Amino acid sequence: MPRSSSADPRRSGADPKYPVPALDKGLDILELLAERPDGLTQAEVARSLGRSVGEIFRMLNALLRRGYLALDPHSDRYLLTLRLFELAHRHAPMNRLIWNALPVMKDLSAEIRQSCHLAVLEQRRAVVVTQVDSPDEVCFAVRVGRDMDPLDTASGRVLLAFSSDGKRDELLEELPARPRAAASSRLEQIRRRGYEQMPSTRIRGVHDVSVPVVGFGGGVVAALTVPCIESIGEDRDTMLEEVVAAVRRAGVALSRSIGGAVVQEESPS
Numbered sequence: 001m002p003r004s005s006s007a008d009p010r011r012s013g014a015d016p017k018y019p020v021p022a023l024d025k026g027l028d029i030l031e032l033l034a035e036r037p038d039g040l041t042q043a044e045v046a047r048s049l050g051r052s053v054g055e056i057f058r059m060l061n062a063l064l065r066r067g068y069l070a071l072d073p074h075s076d077r078y079l080l081t082l083r084l085f086e087l088a089h090r091h092a093p094m095n096r097l098i099w100n101a102l103p104v105m106k107d108l109s110a111e112i113r114q115s116c117h118l119a120v121l122e123q124r125r126a127v128v129v130t131q132v133d134s135p136d137e138v139c140f141a142v143r144v145g146r147d148m149d150p151l152d153t154a155s156g157r158v159l160l161a162f163s164s165d166g167k168r169d170e171l172l173e174e175l176p177a178r179p180r181a182a183a184s185s186r187l188e189q190i191r192r193r194g195y196e197q198m199p200s201t202r203i204r205g206v207h208d209v210s211v212p213v214v215g216f217g218g219g220v221v222a223a224l225t226v227p228c229i230e231s232i233g234e235d236r237d238t239m240l241e242e243v244v245a246a247v248r249r250a251g252v253a254l255s256r257s258i259g260g261a262v263v264q265e266e267s268p269s
Contacts, residue, residue, distance in 0.1 A: 004221060006199045012102070012250045013249050018221050022059070023238060025049075025051070025055070025056065025059050026059050026062070026063060027047050027065065029045060029056065029059060029060065029069075030063070030068065030080065030084070032049060033045075033069070033078060033079065033080045033189070033209045034080060034084075035166075036080075037072070037123055037124050037170070038077065038079075039072060039075070039077030039078055039079035040077055040078060041075070041076050041077055042057065042060060042077070042078070044227055045060065047128070054184070060078060063078075063269055066080070066083075067081055067083045067164075068080065068081060068083045068084065069081060079233075080123070082122070082123070085123075085127075088099075089178070089233070094129065096258065097118075097129075097213075097221065097222060097258060098118070098129060098205075100131045100136060100254060100257040100258050101118050101130060101213075101222075101224070101254055102130065102132065103252045104133050104224075104250050104253050104257065105117075105118065105130070105131075105132040105224070105250070107250070108132075108224075108246060108247065108250040108254065109132045109134055109135060110134070110135055110228070110244065111134050111246055112226065112243050112246050112247075113134055113135060114134050114139070114226050114228055114229070114243065115131065115132060115133050115139045115140060115141040115142075115226070116131065116132055116224065116225065116226045116247075116250075117130065117131035117132070117142045117144075117155075117225055117226075117227075118130050118131070118213070118222050118223070118224055119153075119156070119159065119222060119223045119225060120156035120159070120221070120222050121147075121156070121159040121160070121163065121167075122147070123148065123151065124146065124150070124171055125147040125148060125149070125156075126148045126149075126150045126153055126155045126156035126159055126223070127145070127146070127147045128142050128143065128144050128145060128146045128147075128148075128155075129143060129144065131143070131144055138229075139229070140203070140206055140227050140229045141227075142227060145159065149232035150171070151171075151175075151183055151202070152202075153208065153210075153225075154196040154197070154198050154209065154223075154225055155208075155209035155210050155223040155225045156223075157186065157187060157196045157198075157210070157218070158190060158192055158195070158196050158211065158212050158223040158225075159212075159220055159222075159223050160187055161187040161188070161190035161191045161196070161212075162212040162214070162219070162220035163219070163220060164219070166192075168187065172184055194196045194211065194212075194248065195209065195210060195211045195212075195244065195247070195251075196208070196209070196210045197209050197210075197240065197244060197246055199213060200227065203204075203227075205229060205230065206223070206227045206228065206229055207227075207228045207230070207236075207240060208227050209226045209228060209240070209243050209247050210223050210224065210225035210226075210227055211223070211224050211226065211247050211250070211251035212247050212251060212255075213251055213254050213255050213258070213260070214255040214260035215255075215259070215260045216257060216258070216260055218260070221258070221260070224247060224251050225247075226243055226248060228240065228243050242260075
């Protein structure tokens with residue numbers, strides 16, 4: 001069913017005092033494609049927005065020329081590029097998130113003697129946007145800019161578990177039935193207990209602990225993650241228990257610092 005841009009007050013508004021139709025049209029296209037990682041054809045964009053192909057033809061080409069969209073030559077589908085993501089890193093929201101996160105992350109790293117990083121969900125990938133090294137001489141850290149399969153990482157699973165049902169289901173739909181059911185069950189478990197704890201799927205001996213960072217509207221905006229390494233002579237279970245408690249406290253502190261709600265904590269399971 002075509003959606004009207006005026007139906008969402010965040011778009012053109014119910015009764016804008018100074019309407020700018022062309023700008024509204026461009027923003028509607030960007031917001032639509034942000035919800036469709038696989039992209040849409042020109043006709044599909046027009047139909048989804050309740051407009052004619054002629055109305056959006058020039059706007060699509062302008063966004064393509066400015067680097068906000070890419071055109072898949074095989075499917076003729078328009079997709080968002082990382083241009084908006086790049087701008088977000090230079091603009092207030094992402095800067096504010098990182099600015100608020102770094103003191104919390106430094107305190108966390110100093111407390112547990114482990115590295116930590118912050119990841120966001122971008123184009124169906126979990127992307128690391130900042131990280132803090134452990135104060136110890138030897139540490140394991142994930143580089144800024146690394147992108148990961150969300151279902152294979154603690155960060156990605158947390159981001160998916162606390163995302164909207166639509167976004168989560170859209171990604172899970174790509175999986176065969178049995179793995180999809182298992183992934184859905186795991187994400188529900190993460191959502192109930194408020195965090196993920198799992199051995200790394202890439203590095204032997206690393207155990208990841210991740211919690212959601214929640215924004216003002218109650219939605220997840222990032223995942224705070226610690227890739228734990230175990231020291232010789234250290235009790236693994238005790239170490240992980242202490243790390244989980246510390247990371248959860250840090251997640252609550254960071255969420256509150258950006259005006260977000262706090263995820264209800266349940267007993268670990």
